[in-house]
Amino acid sequence: MKVLLVNGSPNKNGCTNEALLEISKTLKKNDIDSEIFWIGNKPISGCLGCSKCFETKRCIIDDKVNEFLEKAEGTDGFIFGTPVHYAGPSSFITSFMDRAFYGKPKIFKGKPAACITSCRRAGGLSAFDRLNKYFTYSCMPIISSNYWNGVFGSTKEEVREDKEGLQTMRILANNMAWILKCIELGKENGIEFPQTEKKVFTNFHS
Ligand SMILES: Cc1cc2nc3c(=O)[nH]c(=O)nc-3n(C[C@H](O)[C@H](O)[C@H](O)COP(=O)(O)O)c2cc1C
Numbered sequence: 001m002k003v004l005l006v007n008g009s010p011n012k013n014g015c016t017n018e019a020l021l022e023i024s025k026t027l028k029k030n031d032i033d034s035e036i037f038w039i040g041n042k043p044i045s046g047c048l049g050c051s052k053c054f055e056t057k058r059c060i061i062d063d064k065v066n067e068f069l070e071k072a073e074g075t076d077g078f079i080f081g082t083p084v085h086y087a088g089p090s091s092f093i094t095s096f097m098d099r100a101f102y103g104k105p106k107i108f109k110g111k112p113a114a115c116i117t118s119c120r121r122a123g124g125l126s127a128f129d130r131l132n133k134y135f136t137y138s139c140m141p142i143i144s145s146n147y148w149n150g151v152f153g154s155t156k157e158e159v160r161e162d163k164e165g166l167q168t169m170r171i172l173a174n175n176m177a178w179i180l181k182c183i184e185l186g187k188e189n190g191i192e193f194p195q196t197e198k199k200v201f202t203n204f205h206s
Helices: 015-029 064-073 091-101 124-137 156-161 163-188
Strands: 002-007 033-038 077-085 113-119 150-152
Touching (some): 002 015, 015 156, 124 150, 150 163, 156 163
């Protein structure tokens, strides 16, 4: 079983990555594989709303998003990490997730997910709330910890000093591992994710 850990920071080895490393180590202790997927520091386009992905299951802009989608299909769980930028998630990660999730519910449905935030001082909670919206739209069980998943720091060294934040990451990883094992055991015993009805689209008028 494998979890993709998405680093939504333009800093490859910064604070967000440090938190994801703590998660990765803990998943390993639970015999769960993981991979940190860095979305990079090149500009990431937002969604163009062309809806071509409903047919192709890939984005017409062929960049990191499609690279991620290839991996996502064979992945059992997801943790998306973001630095806090102006009390919200980074624009990198929201552009990335808009395009990764739109029109591709089958890739994510039923797979457990969580997000984590990294900030110097404040805004972690609004970033956390924002990213959870992708999972609740996509029939993904959200994995929790014993606090709202975040670490504090401006450098990775400061993150290492955030003992409670790192513990939150470890508990989250243990809970993710537990759910993944429960889901696998369930499948072995014939319990599959429920069939979902075809989505009804209304616009409040019709
Ligand atoms: C454009 C920008 C905006 C930021 N806004 C906030 C903020 O609103 N609140 C905060 O606590 N830190 C803010 N920070 C600091 C980062 O969130 C913090 O240093 C984070 O841990 C960096 O993670 P990274 O090393 O993975 O990029 C901001 C940083 C940048 C570059």
